Amino acid sequence: MKYDEIAKATGASMRQVEYACNSPLTPRSDRRGRRPSEFTAEEKDRIARALNDDLIARKLKWEDLRWYLEGFDRFKDRAFITAMRNAGFQRKVPPRKIQLTARHRADRLAFCREQLALRPRPEDWENVAFSDETWATNSHIWKRWLTIHEAEDIEAWAAVRERPHGWMFWGMICGSEKAGSFVWEKHYGSINSEKYIRYICPLIHGFIMGKAAQGTPVVLQQDNASSHISYATRAHIASLGIETLTWPAKSPDLNPIENVWFWMKNWIEVNYNIQSLTPRTLRRAIEAAWAAVPCEWLRELTHSIPRRLQEVIEAEGRLIRY
Known part of the structure; x- marks a missing residue:
């Protein structure tokens, strides 16, 4: 279901639905007791829009994506990678898509x-x-690594070629x-x-x-x-x-x-x-x-x-x- 469909079915606000879907079930912290870096809702939306609109952003390593997108210079490389993972993004290799009749x-x-x-x-x-x-x-x-959100179908990107x-x-x-x-x-x-x-x-x-x-x-x-x-x-x-x-x-x-x-x-x-x-x-x-x-x-x-x-x-x- 899309976020607006969940909100309509549950009576929750869109912000509550987004938070529930994208946040860990329990608070997470590293060994030093600090919470890992996370994106704001606006930053998540910007990244999602960039990935949908720009294939180059899909292909970039996360260390490079941080500099490719404006406004993410507050993150260090490791913090940005952690935030991407917490937001549900992954790096995957699209499978070779062979259609069999x-x-x-x-x-x-x-x-x-x-x-x-x-x-x-x-x-x-x-x-x-x-x-x-x-x-x-x-x-x-x-190894055509692409950034894919956990809610996306990796098969949809199998035809990406260069x-x-x-x-x-x-x-x-x-x-x-x-x-x-x-x-x-x-x-x-x-x-x-x-x-x-x-x-x-x-x-x-x-x-x-x-x-x-x-x-x-x-x-x-x-x-x-x-x-x-x-x-x-x-x-x-x-x-x-x-x-x-x-x-x-x-x-x-x-x-x-x-x-x-x-x-x-x-x-x-x-x-x-x-x-x-x-x-x-x-x-x-x-x-x-x-x-x-x-x-x-x-x-x-x-x-x-x-x-x-x-x-x-x-x-x-x-x-x-x-």
């Missing part, structure tokens, strides 16, 4: 049932090469191996079928033929990006004698390399001051993160595929946590 769910269910029958054991997936691209930047794009300068990075894993990587050069422009065949397919072919020479046939997994499934790309990969795994649309939860991207981006954030990275140093950081990915962990990710398939079946084709 009935057709998508049906295709995912069919794929999971078929693959569980073909490859029921975790080790059966060690000869599947999982590949994908990711966009890495010198901002927190991979694309600052960065690098497109392609990678491939197979079992416990990092099977290939490639940083997309700026002068190549956007990825299309012709460029994918020229730059990426030789890396795929070299790895798979090398495994074949060792007596280990490998199946290639790609998602449904246009550069992957175009007629030219599919014809070229078939001409190389590479077997591909038909992949259901909108299924990042089934691809273990998505976990690798999360790991790499977190690793960069821990080991670098990412906002100070230049394009050149960011590229070196991406390559260092790829080199740091633990190989035994890659095997664990690969072995998780049967479990993921089963979870999708139990979820009737819906997305699962990954």
Whole structure:
């Protein structure tokens, strides 16, 4: 219910309703007996209006938000953070919002049932090469933290996107191996079928033929990006004698390399001051993160595929946590 609806139902004033909804049930104090800093009702309203009207305010860290909004210089950083929490605000990462139609769910269910029958054991997936691209930047794009009030729905902000300068990075894993990587050069422009065949397919072919020479046939997994499934790309990969795994649309939860991207981006954030990275140093950081990915962990990710398939079946084709 909105505040005015609560006031009408209870006979209380709007101020009483606001106080009851936003104040702790019991007085709180820190160890030194002082009450934590709190906003006035007018300050809460100003912050709420700023967050609703200005996406930049949503994205800013609270230490920076204090200076971005006028009239909050009476707070120190820690006091402002405490006041934000007391007022019901939180910093959260909006989830990736993937809309699944009935057709998508049906295709995912069919794929999971078929693959569980073909490859029921975790080790059966060690000869599947999982590949994908990711966009890495010198901002927190991979952790799109936003300020959300506890009464707001985080799903409503899932579509917030931005694309600052960065690098497109392609990678491939197979079992416990990092099977290939490639940083997309700026002068190549956007990825299309012709460029994918020229730059990426030789890396795929070299790895798979090398495994074949060792007596280990490998199946290639790609998602449904246009550069992957175009007629030219599919014809070229078939001409190389590479077997591909038909992949259901909108299924990042089934691809273990998505976990690798999360790991790499977190690793960069821990080991670098990412906002100070230049394009050149960011590229070196991406390559260092790829080199740091633990190989035994890659095997664990690969072995998780049967479990993921089963979870999708139990979820009737819906997305699962990954």
